[in-house]
Amino acid sequence: MASSSLHxxxxxxxxxxxxxxxxxxGFSLDQLMELAGVHATGGDGLVAARHLWHFGYKPTVYFPKKGKNEIFERLSTQLHNLGVPFTDDYETALKETDHVVDAIFGFSFTGAVRPPFDSVITALKSSNLTITAVDAPSSWDIETGPPSSGPGEGFMPTALVSLTAPKPLAKYFTGRHFLGGRFLPPNLEEKYGLQLREVYSGMDQIVELPSSKT
Amino acid sequence: MASSSLHxxxxxxxxxxxxxxxxxxGFSLDQLMELAGVHATGGDGLVAARHLWHFGYKPTVYFPKKGKNEIFERLSTQLHNLGVPFTDDYETALKETDHVVDAIFGFSFTGAVRPPFDSVITALKSSNLTITAVDAPSSWDIETGPPSSGPGEGFMPTALVSLTAPKPLAKYFTGRHFLGGRFLPPNLEEKYGLQLREVYSGMDQIVELPSSKT
Structure with a gap:
């Protein structure tokens, strides 16, 4: 699939x-969160942290602005039961890790980056850590991609995982690009002009797409 | 892990x-159904059918006794949207398939096999098809395993997938045995005397356990 034909x-x-x-x-929010973290803004980061813990990693969660939906409370409880620490001190956390999952903003992000996230993105950018962004590098415009000013200027994570379907910003992403969330019914693929089912093979739940720089 | 030490x-x-x-x-029923089909009796069969469709298989669903919970309706809607057929004619369906997922009864099954399931199990038994049972071969007693009389006598599916943890019946199962549902928090593993986390490796969500016949 050439980048120019990316749906x-x-x-x-x-x-x-x-x-x-x-x-x-017929999907519930809970189902979608498990299948693809569709309803983003932090929730998919919590689901990722849970799986990472079971895979043997030692995640620390930075989750300063909790959503109002009770699903965030339940996802947090699941992590508390695993002993996964939550922190407000992202600077220390960044010094003690070798990988960051950036799930701060999701596909509904718009406008300017407000505190404390401006400082967080600045810290991520200068960290030199491997960063995997979920759906969008935080601060990027969903349509037009990397910002030309502000804290997100020059922020290019190592990898991008697009959930369900790549958003337009993916065209500007030059790192490795993965697609996850293999559950979209064909009637909705057709409605939104997506042709993604054929990129998966076998029982894969995730697939690497060609990078925009290739 | 020797069979004798199976938790x-x-x-x-x-x-x-x-x-x-x-x-x-902190888990919801919807989450558990996606993670491991914990709340069985048909629901995990519906989740399996959805994934199988996305993997390129052509499942047909036999689901004669629908549960009252609205989750069954939503899981059915998800399958209707994929064009997955539902049938009451299991005899024809068995003639037209090469693999059966037996998710009729779950871990809460007890007592005698009532119609129409007595006939279904008899048909499964005589079908010579590859059968994968979810949590329990239907009609088996959860504690004591294979029934010594009735339609389930001599019913030994090809494979068993235990969800979250093997049930006692697994000790009597001589086919291939898999474990799925890698999400149990350590506090609940400890409470129920399970030591299952170490059997998984890497990012596996399923693992084959030694068969009872080895």
Missing amino acids: TLSAKDAIELDKDLMSTG | TLSAKDAIELDKDLMSTG
Whole structure:
């Protein structure tokens, strides 16, 4: 699949697709969170931390602005039961880790980066750590990609994992690009002009897509 | 892990663990169904059919006694959207397939096999098809295993997939035995005397356990 033919999902359509999945699609929010972290803004980071713990990693969670939905409380409880630490001190956490999962903002992010996230993104950018962004490098515009000013200027994570479908920003991402969330029904693929099923093979739940720099 | 040291979960404890996961564990029923089909009796069969469709298989669902929980309706809707057929004619379905996932009864099964499942199990037994049982070969007693009379007498599926933890019946199962559902927190592993985390490696979500016949 050449980068120029990458089928992407706009921010507006991503929100619409989310609604479709939970109405005619018959999916619950909990299911979607497990299948693909569709409803982002932190939740998919919590799901990732849980799996990473079971895989033998030692994640620390930075989660300063908790969502109001009770699903965030339950996902946090699941992590507390594993002894996964939560911290507000991201600077120390960055010094003590070798990998960051950036799931701060999701596909519904828009506008300017407010405190404390401006400082967090600045710290991520200068950390030289391996960073995997979920759906979008935080601070990037979902449609137009990397910001030309502000804390996100020059922020290019090591890898991007697009959930369900790449968002338009993926065209500007030059690191490794993966697609996850293999569950979209064909009627919704068609409605949103996506042709993603054929990129998966066998029982893969994730696939690497060609990078935009190739 | 020698078969004699297999840590198993009794039917009573499996029900208790389910309650713990959904109370102190912070898991929702939807999450558990996606992670491991914990709340069985058909639901995990529906989740399996969805994934199998995405993997390129052509599943047909036999689901004669629908559960009352709305989760069964939503899981069915998800399959309808994929065009997965539901049938009441299991005899024809068995003639047209090469593999059966037996998720009729789960770990809460007890007592006698009532119609129409007595005939279904007889048909499965005589089909010579490859059969993968989920948590328990249907009609087997969760504690004591294979029945010595009735339709389940002599019913030995090809493979068994134990979800979260093997049930005592696994000791009597002589086919290939797999464990899935890698999400149990250590506090609940300890409470129920299970030591299962170490059997997984890397990012595996499923692992083959030694068969009872070896």
